[in-house]
Amino acid sequence: MNAQTKVSFEYKSTPRVDVKNDFTRKIAALDKIKIQDGGNRFTAAEFDQSYFQSMNSGTLMNDRTTWLKLNSVKINEKRYSFRYNEESIPEKNNESKDFWGYYSRDGGGRYNFKDFRLYYYYGGKKPNLGSSETTLLKEIIYPTKGSDEFFYENNTYDEPYYKEYGVEVTSIGIFYSYEESNNGDFNKTENFEVPKRTKFLLTYDIPFQEGGQTAEAQVFYDITDKRRNVMIPLPPMTGRGEADLILEPGSYSMTLSARGLSDPYIRLYAEEEVVTNSGRKNLAVGGVRIAKVISKDHNGSPLITKSINYNDENNISTGKLYDKPITYELERGYSFKYYPEFCKVLDKYFNLAKYYSMSISDILGYNGTTVFYSKVTESITNNGIDNGKTIYTFYDEDDGKLYYDTPYLLFNDNSWKRGFIKKQEIFERGNPVPLKTISNDYSFIQTPSSQQIESGLDFTAPTKPNEFHKMSYQFFATSPEYYLGCGGSVRNAAANFEFYGKKLVSAQVNKDREVVEENMNGKLLRTETEYLYNNPSHIQPTLQKITFPDKSIQETTYQYAHEKGNQFLINKNMIGIPMETTVVKKLNSTDIGKTISKTVTLYPSSDTEANKTAGLPLPISVSSLDVQKNILATDILYKLYSPITGNLLQYNSKPDANGNSNNPVSIVWGYNNTLPIAKVEGANYEQILPYINDIVNASDTDAGIVGTNNDETILLKALNDFKNNPNLTGFHITTYTYDPLIGVRSITPPSGIRELYLYDSANRLEKVVDVDGKVLKEMKYNYKN
Incomplete structure (x- = not known):
């Protein structure tokens, strides 16, 4: 492309169904991309689209039930088609999600607050592969009718301190049973000890019959912390049911009073949370990863299978989790009130528990995923035969988090340091010793500063080339008082807060060293490249x-x-x-x-x-x-x-002190000034300028003819006439033709023996032949065995 090239985008004539349109705007899907080079215009790409349809919408198609889908794209008259996973497509406003926010048919709506430590394993919140891969690309079918088919699996990470929790229920006692009834009047106190923080379950059955004996019944009960002599607030009891309460360690008494009840029943249970399963475990994470790619021929027969293993040699996931969804946090702080007579602000300390129905953490802030893999193994099979493997090890810089529990503080984002290949090991079939190992060392250049959370409003400006900083802050109250206008005791209000900053950095990455070790029949050859x-x-x-x-x-x-x-x-x-x-x-x-x-x-x-x-x-x-x-x-x-x-029009080889040469070389540009079509050795550009219009115009016309191996008869004749121009006798002329978006089509040297370059359906150079069709050079593209 050059200054004379114009690219235009054409859109469908009807608006898209999957977005909300109104009288102020009509959004349409892209239909074609066209390129105009000079006076030539051709279609470079053409798109065929339809819609993903939600499974429960029937024939209803609107912005809530559909997503735009690319069926195929035609590039230079060659069509690439796409198939997707479409077995279970929800509506856009579907709230059935896993713990990580991905659609899950088992998700059960918004987050359940019953137990946050069980996170996605509770209430159908575990990632569901069949749901997560919905609408993802399943297959690419190429113009050759060969294809690549993609298989997915859930992300995982290594959790070394995995725990599953359960509940052990212990009966504290029956506080009121049918046998203790005394004509419906009852008053009883029981004492009990709580050795550790415990969740209690109070079950009750208070008979009630409208217009009957219990219609005027009264029930009173309370639990008292005996050490502090404080009553514990309890929910009201009516009818039949359960009441939850959590008690800290200490001594308690429970008093129950009833009037007008003949057959109530009240019992207290202690629910102790216990670990039912623990140890190291690979846990599923929201989202999917490529597990396998199968390349097939035009008949659909598998040729190459590429499998990706994300576990290490001990089958432990190399996934590293950088954040988890946050649906609960505890805010601690002071409330302030100003009293002029005291010339200060008095405080009240508070804890505020916040619960969210959707995650408040940026779990997709790391280039679209919250998990990163430090090592993967790529294995290749060819027609079912093991073809070796390659192990990749990556940089996986941490973010330097200080706290992983509430209150959740901001942290520095080091994602720009991740993903670089640290080591690449290539293995032959059946050989445990790598045939070749490539090791890389990188350095990350940024303005020196702490990579951890910093207290205060410290902000170090970037000083290195290509360095960028962005800072955001979080504030916490730390002091119960500050002084306003009180003589010499004036303090800045900011002194009563702590400031925590999250630094987003993007800076220079230097490759410092590459070491290549090759195993040649048991002999290790080591080549080291250093960069300064x-x-x-x-x-x-x-x-x-x-x-x-x-x-x-x-x-x-x-x-x-x-x-x-x-x-x-x-x-x-x-x-x-x-x-x-x-x-x-x-x-x-x-x-x-x-x-x-x-x-x-x-x-x-x-x-x-x-x-x-x-x-x-x-x-x-x-x-x-x-x-x-x-x-x-x-x-x-x-x-x-x-x-x-x-464009370079003339250069002189081995010039003298005045810049002159015995062998100047002039270049003629065609195809709308994008490609050289003639090289004239021995002539200055001024000598050939009067004779180039015909070949330039012929090449511009040829540039507008779309298709591989198209007819170049007119252009070749013009070039041949140019070579034989009597005014250019004595100059050595080489001419060139092209398929502009593919490659060189022919080269005719000064000898006049033309070489023709032929391409296959994938636009790869297939062979070079002479004008008689004799093969001078042939390329074979085979899969590696």
């Missing part, structure tokens, strides 16, 4: 050091715009282009070394110098070191650029 970043003004490596298995060393030094002091490029942010590259070879670590290569690319250093490059920041020349003479000589002088497109 010695200029804080940019993030590019300035030195690459390779130590080979024989202990010889190759050092490559890079200099960029900052090192060369080229402010013209710096102002245009062109700071990542190597302007000078020097390679030194050493026999070992003590050898001083010898320069074996040096390349210098000269760029304009000012607007005046840019006049040599059509006013653009493009290279002027390339020079290299003659290691025999130790002289830097110009290899290429870039003589002429197009001021419109920046």
